[in-house]
Every structure is written in C-alpha cells, then in structure tokens.
Amino acid sequence: MKLFVFPLCIILLLNHADCSEIPAGFFTNHTNNWAVLVDASRFWFNYRHVANVLSVYRSVKKLGIPDSHIILMLADDMACNPRNPRPATVFNNANQHINVYGSDVEVDYRGDEVTVERLVRLLTGRLEPSTPPTKRLLTDDRSNVLIYMTGHGGDGFLKFQDAEEITSTELADAFEQMWQQRRYNNIFFMIDTCQAASMYEKFYSPNILAVASSQVGEDSLSHHLDSSLGVYVIDKYTYHALDFMEKLRKDSKKSMADFLRVCPRHQCVSTVGVRSDLFPRNPADVRVTEFFGSVRHVERTDRLVDLGDGDAETPVAVGTRAETAAPAPAGSYRYVAQFPVMS
Amino acid sequence: MGLLTSPTAGGSSKKFANILIKWEPVVSPLLYIAGIIWFLALAYHPYNAGTYFSENALLPGLVTNEFSDGSELARLLKALEAEAADHPDTVPHPWIRAQFRQLGLQVYPHNFTLRYPLGNGSVFHGENTYAVLRAPRSGSTEALVLSAPYRRPGAPHPPNHAAVAMLVALAKYFRRQVYWAKDIVFLVTEHEQLGVAAWLSAYHQQPVGHGLLDAGDLPGRAGSIQAAINLEVESATVSHVDVLVEGLNGQLPNLDLVKMAHWICHQEHIQHTTQGRADHPRPHSEAGYRHSLQTLLHMMASQAAGTPTGNHGHYLRYGIQAVTLRALDDRAMPGPRSGLSHLARVLEGMFRSLNNLLERFHQSFFFYLMPATGRYISIGLYMPPFALVAIGIVLRALTCWLRLPDTDDSERQQEAEGAESVGKKGGDACDRPSEPWPLAAVLPCVLAPHALGAVTLAGLVPLTQLLAAAGWPTERAVFAGLLTVSVGSLLLPAITNRRSPLSESGRLLLRCVTLIELGLLVFTAALFNISLALIVTTLYTPVALSARYYSSAPARLLASLCLLLVHPFTLQLAAVALGAPALAWRAVLAADQRALAVALVDSLVYGARLLDVACTVLLPLWLQMWTLVHCG
Numbered sequence: 001m002k003l004f005v006f007p008l009c010i011i012l013l014l015n016h017a018d019c020s021e022i023p024a025g026f027f028t029n030h031t032n033n034w035a036v037l038v039d040a041s042r043f044w045f046n047y048r049h050v051a052n053v054l055s056v057y058r059s060v061k062k063l064g065i066p067d068s069h070i071i072l073m074l075a076d077d078m079a080c081n082p083r084n085p086r087p088a089t090v091f092n093n094a095n096q097h098i099n100v101y102g103s104d105v106e107v108d109y110r111g112d113e114v115t116v117e118r119l120v121r122l123l124t125g126r127l128e129p130s131t132p133p134t135k136r137l138l139t140d141d142r143s144n145v146l147i148y149m150t151g152h153g154g155d156g157f158l159k160f161q162d163a164e165e166i167t168s169t170e171l172a173d174a175f176e177q178m179w180q181q182r183r184y185n186n187i188f189f190m191i192d193t194c195q196a197a198s199m200y201e202k203f204y205s206p207n208i209l210a211v212a213s214s215q216v217g218e219d220s221l222s223h224h225l226d227s228s229l230g231v232y233v234i235d236k237y238t239y240h241a242l243d244f245m246e247k248l249r250k251d252s253k254k255s256m257a258d259f260l261r262v263c264p265r266h267q268c269v270s271t272v273g274v275r276s277d278l279f280p281r282n283p284a285d286v287r288v289t290e291f292f293g294s295v296r297h298v299e300r301t302d303r304l305v306d307l308g309d310g311d312a313e314t315p316v317a318v319g320t321r322a323e324t325a326a327p328a329p330a331g332s333y334r335y336v337a338q339f340p341v342m343s
Numbered sequence: 344m345g346l347l348t349s350p351t352a353g354g355s356s357k358k359f360a361n362i363l364i365k366w367e368p369v370v371s372p373l374l375y376i377a378g379i380i381w382f383l384a385l386a387y388h389p390y391n392a393g394t395y396f397s398e399n400a401l402l403p404g405l406v407t408n409e410f411s412d413g414s415e416l417a418r419l420l421k422a423l424e425a426e427a428a429d430h431p432d433t434v435p436h437p438w439i440r441a442q443f444r445q446l447g448l449q450v451y452p453h454n455f456t457l458r459y460p461l462g463n464g465s466v467f468h469g470e471n472t473y474a475v476l477r478a479p480r481s482g483s484t485e486a487l488v489l490s491a492p493y494r495r496p497g498a499p500h501p502p503n504h505a506a507v508a509m510l511v512a513l514a515k516y517f518r519r520q521v522y523w524a525k526d527i528v529f530l531v532t533e534h535e536q537l538g539v540a541a542w543l544s545a546y547h548q549q550p551v552g553h554g555l556l557d558a559g560d561l562p563g564r565a566g567s568i569q570a571a572i573n574l575e576v577e578s579a580t581v582s583h584v585d586v587l588v589e590g591l592n593g594q595l596p597n598l599d600l601v602k603m604a605h606w607i608c609h610q611e612h613i614q615h616t617t618q619g620r621a622d623h624p625r626p627h628s629e630a631g632y633r634h635s636l637q638t639l640l641h642m643m644a645s646q647a648a649g650t651p652t653g654n655h656g657h658y659l660r661y662g663i664q665a666v667t668l669r670a671l672d673d674r675a676m677p678g679p680r681s682g683l684s685h686l687a688r689v690l691e692g693m694f695r696s697l698n699n700l701l702e703r704f705h706q707s708f709f710f711y712l713m714p715a716t717g718r719y720i721s722i723g724l725y726m727p728p729f730a731l732v733a734i735g736i737v738l739r740a741l742t743c744w745l746r747l748p749d750t751d752d753s754e755r756q757q758e759a760e761g762a763e764s765v766g767k768k769g770g771d772a773c774d775r776p777s778e779p780w781p782l783a784a785v786l787p788c789v790l791a792p793h794a795l796g797a798v799t800l801a802g803l804v805p806l807t808q809l810l811a812a813a814g815w816p817t818e819r820a821v822f823a824g825l826l827t828v829s830v831g832s833l834l835l836p837a838i839t840n841r842r843s844p845l846s847e848s849g850r851l852l853l854r855c856v857t858l859i860e861l862g863l864l865v866f867t868a869a870l871f872n873i874s875l876a877l878i879v880t881t882l883y884t885p886v887a888l889s890a891r892y893y894s895s896a897p898a899r900l901l902a903s904l905c906l907l908l909v910h911p912f913t914l915q916l917a918a919v920a921l922g923a924p925a926l927a928w929r930a931v932l933a934a935d936q937r938a939l940a941v942a943l944v945d946s947l948v949y950g951a952r953l954l955d956v957a958c959t960v961l962l963p964l965w966l967q968m969w970t971l972v973h974c975g
Contacts, residue, residue, distance in 0.1 A: 230406030
C-alpha cells in the first residue's frame with residue numbers, strides 16, 4: 001500500500017487547480033521517521049547523560065515519533081539508583097519541573113544490554129532471530145533516522161559502559177552497511193560527548209548530516225548542578241538544543257540550518273561541529289521536523305478519484321496521466337528480501 | 344660466577360673501582376647534604392603540588408547539606424552529660440543503645456577482653472556499642488562507619504560526649520533519608536584504640552595481639568566497610584577541625600579522603616588544620632616556607648613514631664580508608680566559632696560523598712607528606728632526595744667491598760709459589776679457605792649483637808613479670824631492662840674481640856656488612872614509613888660513614904661520643920624530651936618510662952613495629968659500629 005499512496009498523492013496534487021499553492025518544503029523524500037537514542041555511560045555521576053537522552057526522547061515524542069519507531073538505549077538506571085534522593089525520577093533541570101522518566105517512557109535496551117555489539121547489530125539489522133520487533137530498527141529506504149549518542153568520548157571513540165568503546169570507524173562502517181542495505185533515506189547524527197567531532201570524521205556514506213557538541217581536543221561541559229540531588233543534570237549542548245526544540249511544534253518551519261546554529265561558542269564554551277558534505281541538500285531547506293518529528297504532509301481535496309479495481313499493476317486512469325503511464329513490464333520483478341537468510 | 348668474582352679483576356672495572364675508591368669519601372657527604380637540602384626544599388610551596396580529587400565518583404561538596412536540628416543535638420548532649428555524671432565509672436551503654444533503638448536501627452553490643460601481658464598480668468574487659476542503619480534500597484554489601492570513642496570523666500583525654508551526641512543526632516537525620524546506598528554503622532567504643540582494634544578484629548575475624556586481645560564475635564554485621572570517619576569533639580563550640588591522618592606504623596589514608604575532609608570543612612566555612620596548624624596566608628614568602636616546613640616536620644614526627652594519632656589508624660590495616668576529625672576550641676585560633684550543627688553538616692557532606700563511592704579508594708596516593716592542608720609531597724617527589732641522603736651508605740659499602748683483598752690474586756700468588764714446589768700443593772690452594780676473608784672473626788661480631796637484640800625483645804615481658812613479683816612497677820622494669828642492656832652491651836667488643844681480634848680485612852668486611860644492613864633497613868623502611876626512614880638515615884649516615892677503627896685515641900673518643908649520641912636509647916629519650924620541652928628532667932624520665940612501656944604494649948597488642956625494629960635491627964647495627972670503633 002505504501003508504494004501506492006505516495007504517487008497517488010503526487011498525482012492528486014498535480015491535478016490540483018493551482019500548483020503554486022503547494023507550500024515550499026512540502027515534498028520530502030522520506031515517509032517515516034525513526035530515532036535511535038543511546039546513552040552509553042553508567043554510574044551515578046553520569047546522571048546527566050541519562051537525563052540528556054531522556055530529554056531528547058521526550059522532545060522527539062512530543063513532535064510525533066511514536067514509541068514503536070524509537071529505540072531508546074539507557075546504560076544505567078538512574079531513577080532506581082539507591083543514591084537517588086528522588087527515587088523513580090530523572091530530572092533534566094535543577095528546578096525539577098519535568099520528570100523525564102515518567103510512566104510513558106519505553107526503554108528498549110537497558111543496563112547491560114547496551115553494548116557496542118548490540119548497537120551495531122541494531123543499526124545493520126543483524127539481530128538474533130529471537131529479538132522482538134520493538135527492539136529492531138525496522139527502517140526502509142524512505143526512513144529518516146535520527147541518531148543521538150551521549151556519554152564519555154575521546155578522540156575517535158565513545159565509551160560504552162566503562163568497559164568498551166565504539167570507534168568512529170566502526171560507526172562509519174555500520175552506516176555504510178545501512179546504506180548498502182538501503183536502511184535509511186537520511187541520517188541526522190547528533191553526538192554530545194567530549195571531542196565529539198572525531199566520531200563523524202570517518203563517515204563516508206551519502207545522505208548523512210552530523211552535528212557534534214565539541215571539536216577534537218575540546219571537552220563538552222555540563223550545564224548546571226542540582227544541589228539537592230548532588231549531580232550535574234544536563235549537558236550544555238543538549239540543554240540548548242532542548243531549549244530550541246521546546247519551542248517547536250509539528251508545523252514549525254524552522255530549518256536544520258537553524259538547529260545547527262544552536263549553542264554558539266559563548267554559550268557552549270566548546271565549538272559545535274557540523275558535517276554536511278555528505279548531505280545532498282542545503283540544511284536551510286530541510287525542516288527540523290524532518291528528523292525530529294513524524295510529520296505527514298497532507299493536502300485535503302474535494303475531488304473524487306476512481307481507484308480502479310485495486311490491481312496494483314493496472315495504471316490508474318486519472319486525467320491525462322494515463323497516456324504517460326509506463327507500459328506494463330515484460331517479466332515480473334521482486335524485491336530482494338530485506339532480511340536475507342544466511343545459512 | 345659474576346657476583347662472586349672480584350670486581351677488581353679485569354682492566355676497565357679495575358679503573359672504575361679505583362675512581363670510586365678515590366672519590367667516594369668526597370661524594371658521599373656531598374650527596375648526603377644535597378639530599379637533605381633537597382628534601383627540606385620540598386616544603387616550599389612551588390616545589391610541591393596541590394591536592395586534587397582523583398576519584399570521579401566522589402562528587403565532593405556538590406550537594407547542599409541540610410542538617411539543621413541543632414536543638415535536638417543540644418538536648419542529646421545535655422542528656423548524655425547528665426547520664427555520664429550519674430554513672431561516672433562506666434560507659435552509659437544502656438542510654439546509647441536506647442537512643443539508637445528508638446530510631447529504629449539495629450543495635451548490637453560487643454564485648455572484648457584484654458589480657459595485659461606485662462607485670463602482674465591483669466585482665467581488662469571492655470564493651471562497644473554499635474548500631475547499623477541499613478540502606479533502604481540496596482543490599483547490605485557495603486558499609487560506612489562513623490565512630491566515636493567514649494571517654495569517661497577521669498580519662499587522660501578530653502571528654503568526647505559531644506561526638507556521641509552527634510552520632511545519635513546524625514543517625515536520626517540519616518534514618519529519614521532515602522538516598523543511602525551503603526549501610527552506615529554508628530560505633531561507640533571504649534578504651535580508646537583498644538575498643539576499635541577489638542571491634543575491627545571481631546568484624547573481620549582476624550585475631551590481633553597474638554591471643555592477648557580476645558575480641559569474640561559480632562552479633563551483627565553490615566557488609567564490606569568502604570571508609571570510616573572517627574569523630575572527636577572536645578567542646579560544643581568549635582574553633583577548628585583538625586584532620587588526623589597518621590595510622591599504625593606510619594600508614595596513611597588515601598589522599599582523596601583527606602582532601603575531601605578538608606574540602607567539605609572549607610565549604611562549610613569551618614577552619615580546618617593539619618597537624619593542628621592552619622595554612623599560612625602567604626605560603627610563597629619566607630615565613631610561609633618556615634611554617635610549611637614546621638608542619639611537615641610535625642607530620643614526620645608523628646608518622647615516624649608509628650602510633651596512630653587517632654582511632655582511624657586501626658581501620659587502615661584492613662584496607663579501610665579512615666581519618667579522624669578532631670574538633671576543638673582553641674583560644675589561640677582566630678576566627679569565628681562554629682556550633683555542633685555546623686560540624687554535623689560537615690559530616691553529612693562527607694557521608695553523602697562517601698555514599699557515591701563505587702569501589703574502595705584506590706585512585707589517589709597512599710604515600711605522601713603534607714606540608715599544608717591543600718598541598719602534598721608524593722612518593723615520587725620525596726624518594727629521590729631520600730635516596731640521595733641514603734646513597735652514601737651504599738657507596739661506602741661498595742667501596743669497602745672493593746677494598747677487600749683480592750681472593751683471586753692471593754690464589755694466583757699461592758699457585759705461583761706452589762708451581763715452584765711440588766704440583767700437589769698448587770692443587771690444594773683452591774680448596775684452602777682464602778686468607779682475606781676472616782669470617783671466623785667477623786661472624787661473632789655480627790651474630791652476637793643480633794642475638795642480644797632478639798633476646799632483649801623476647802625477654803622484656805618475662806622481665807617485667809619477674810620484677811613485678813619483686814614489687815617493681817612495669818614502666819620502671821622496662822626502662823631498667825633496656826638501660827641495662829644498652830649499657831652492658833657497650834662491653835661487647837671486649838668480649839667478641841678478645842678471642843680473635845679483627846684484622847684490617849676483617850674490619851673492612853664488618854664495615855661492609857654493617858653498611859649493607861643499614862642500607863637494607865632504611866631503604867625498606869622508606870617504602871612504607873618514609874619519616875622513620877629519613878630520620879634514621881639522617882642521623883645514622885654520617886655516623887655509619889665515619890664508624891671505623893681510629894688509631895689515635897682522641898679520634899676514637901670523639902667517634903665513641905658521636906655513636907653514643909645516636910644510640911637508640913638516647914634517641915628515644917631525646918624524642919620524649921623534645922616532645923615535652925617544658926618538663927623537668929625527673930618528669931622527662933617518668934614520661935620516658937611510660938613511653939617505653941606503652942611502646943612494648945603497642946608492639947604486643949597492636950603490632951606496632953618501632954620497638955621491635957629498634958631492638959632487633961637498630962641496636963645490633965649500633966653495636967656493630969661500636970665494635971668497629973673499639974676493635975683494635
């Protein structure tokens with residue numbers, strides 16, 4: 001049905017009375033949005049990393065991405081940590097107004113399940129057959145994927161669980177595997193760690209836009225301390241990014257270029273880095289909701305449409321489009337199985 | 344064969360040996376002086392480092408301390424003082440236990456017995472009380488300890504009722520909180536360090552004191568202890584908090600814990616000191632340098648003694664990092680006074696930080712010296728100057744070894760002689776013991792002092808028991824025994840040298856052995872108690888370098904006097920006299936007697952090694968040097 005609706009919309013629109021009424025940016029080349037949000041560090045003193053991820057999760061859900069399309073990986077349980085003076089809560093601000101660990105949070109990978117191997121398998125689609133669908137990244141070639149990672153990082157690596165690291169090369173290769181399997185349309189890669197820019201330096205697959213909270217050799221700093229909890233609760237870059245996203249609604253027209261300008265030097269102390277050479281479009285033409293929200297562009301019409309017999313191979317006879325419809329193909333074609341069985 | 348061949352065989356090593364023999368007498372004293380100057384310079388602010396937190400998990404001082412129940416604290420203190428006044432001869436355990444039980448903690452008693460080994464051998468009974476606050480949301484795998492020694496009104500130390508009251512008030516406050524990840528044990532001990540030693544011995548099921556201390560078993564435990572704080576509060580108003588670090592045998596707690604104590608006191612605006620001295624306001628100036636140097640020397644003096652400065656010293660031997668916070672009101676200290684609830688907030692802050700620990704303290708330094716509250720001299724900084732001070736001993740030993748007559752040369756000489764005579768004689772030359780190694784003469788000079796030292800140490804306890812039957816007090820018996828041995832052993836050279844007097848090579852060999860033994864002592868001691876090692880080295884290096892046979896009588900007299908000045912007995916007497924400069928000589932002698940008896944008891948019960956090392960290593964070394972001077 002998916003491959004049927006999209007051309008239909010276009011056809012409907014082209015037959016609309018006045019094409020110039022279609023707002024700019026209406027046409028995008030993605031049909032669904034996914035988000036992979038990863039917190040890679042554990043221990044009570046890394047509370048802010050969990051708060052970072054949960055805050056991004058909250059914003060992304062607010063803008064419409066459903067839980068079924070979000071993979072949330074938390075390496076440690078801050079809410080139920082015995083040191084937490086406010087048990088069962090995680091706050092991202094010292095005013096403690098929003099509990100980002102509310103009852104509607106679905107964590108897909110928790111605690112020891114967050115490992116480098118799991119992340120790479122998730123991205124490349126090579127999970128064990130017994131993995132439930134909620135833990136799989138079921139993206140296709142029309143999915144825009146937001147990948148947000150936070151934790152402790154260094155030059156070319158991100159530390160997972162105080163036990164292992166994922167290197168920038170591994171991540172770049174995972175994205176390349178995703179591209180070869182056509183598992184994404186566009187990726188927006190966002191990373192908030194120390195020396196974060198080193199993580200996107202090795203990317204070589206197309207259609208990736210990346211932003212990092214600090215350059216190589218710089219540290220990303222935490223934003224503020226909650227002196228009743230006794231920990232730092234949010235990082236500077238994520239704090240300002242969230243500030244930006246709180247003001248968004250599903251119909252916001254803010255572009256990615258605006259988002260990439262979030263947290264300048266005087267606010268973040270570290271220099272935000274951007275990698276846009278792999279991205280085919282100008283970020284100024286891309287809306288923020290293309291990655292952070294799940295926005296369906298819908299145009300209402302009063303015209304009646306004859307959908308025919310419902311046979312997918314019969315071209316639809318609507319207006320003059322039928323003459324230019326392509327002739328029926330000679331043989332029959334099938335798509336390659338998305339999850340090839342290798343036995 | 345390399346070790347046993349003479350190093351003077353072969354061309355280039357012979358040249359090196361000659362250079363060493365020629366220049367060593369000049370180089371060794373220079374290195375000694377350079378080492379001392381370098382070490383003293385380390386106390387100057389720019390030459391040492393500032394303390395810093397190595398453990399990321401600590402998050403010290405990030406949380407706002409919210410203890411504010413000063414009135415409860417005052418009420419508890421008043422009640423405890425009334426209780427103590429009603430029962431001045433016993434520890435008010437029932438009151439303490441009732442207080443903890445009302446708070447809902449698990450309260451346990453602990454009984455222990457000490458069989459006093461000296462004199463008439465009385466038996467002392469003691470009782471501790473401890474209460475466990477279980478962590479609300481985690482398993483009882485780890486624990487923290489807050490301990491306070493209870494002192495009865497007649498005890499030699501200042502009263503500590505305020506600390507016990509603080510324990511109860513803090514227990515009440517801590518009980519209401521949900522954020523404890525470790526169990527907290529509130530421990531009230533009796534008999535100062537003995538109570539803590541007994542409790543820890545029972546907790547870890549490790550007997551101490553070779554059967555003298557019967558610690559029994561504990562009715563309840565709380566998991567592996569990660570850190571401990573010992574509290575001594577002498578008055579209800581506090582002028583400053585002294586952070587005491589020295590433990591048993593000079594062991595020190597992790598620098599992170601010490602730094603945290605200072606940091607949180609600083610945050611709560613309470614004056615904090617180390618060695619009872621606050622920081623100089625201008626550390627880069629000359630007065631500032633002298634102040635830091637004095638603080639450093641104070642620390643070295645207490646570390647060298649090897650007795651813990653507070654109850655925390657006994658936790659350290661189990662790998663539990665601990666400090667003692669001593670809060671007192673010193674009239675001479677300027678600045679505003681703080682109240683007890685202020686101090687309680689400091690403890691709250693420390694426990695919140697300790698609560699964040701994931702593993703035992705292991706990141707920061709265990710070997711350091713502190714010239715100021717925020718400065719430290721790490722082992723990497725103090726070892727090179729120490730090595731310079733002590734290297735003279737090793738160089739002199741090497742020179743003596745090189746000057747020993749060549750065994751190979753003498754054999755070749757004998758072979759050359761024997762080649763002229765019948766061949767059989769040349770074959771025997773290798774089997775005959777070489778003439779330049781008069782072991783038969785040297786061995787008694789080494790073995791006899793060591794045997795004497797061992798016998799002295801072993802015989803002190805029977806001596807006190809014997810003399811107690813004759814009515815002598817223990818202290819006087821120990822003093823008399825050690826004095827007799829010290830004076831009597833001066834005649835040792837006459838005894839050992841009468842049969843086989845030492846030849847030139849015998850003296851060289853004895854010097855070599857003595858210097859090597861001294862070097863062994865100081866370099867191994869430097870690993871765990873740098874202060875003791877440095878003091879011994881500083882005093883003994885010039886003496887050891889110059890202890891040899893002098894042919895002229897005035898030189899011999901001078902050497903003897905110098906030796907007598909550094910006799911272990913003289914040194915400990917001088918240490919006691921220096922420690923109490925205002926006392927008359929009779930009082931100094933009485934204090935010395937008490938110090939020796941206490942050192943013996945510490946050695947038997949706690950395992951303090953100062954007396955043992957002085958008797959079994961230092962005294963024989965001294966006697967060997969005395970033999971060298973008087974072996975003509």
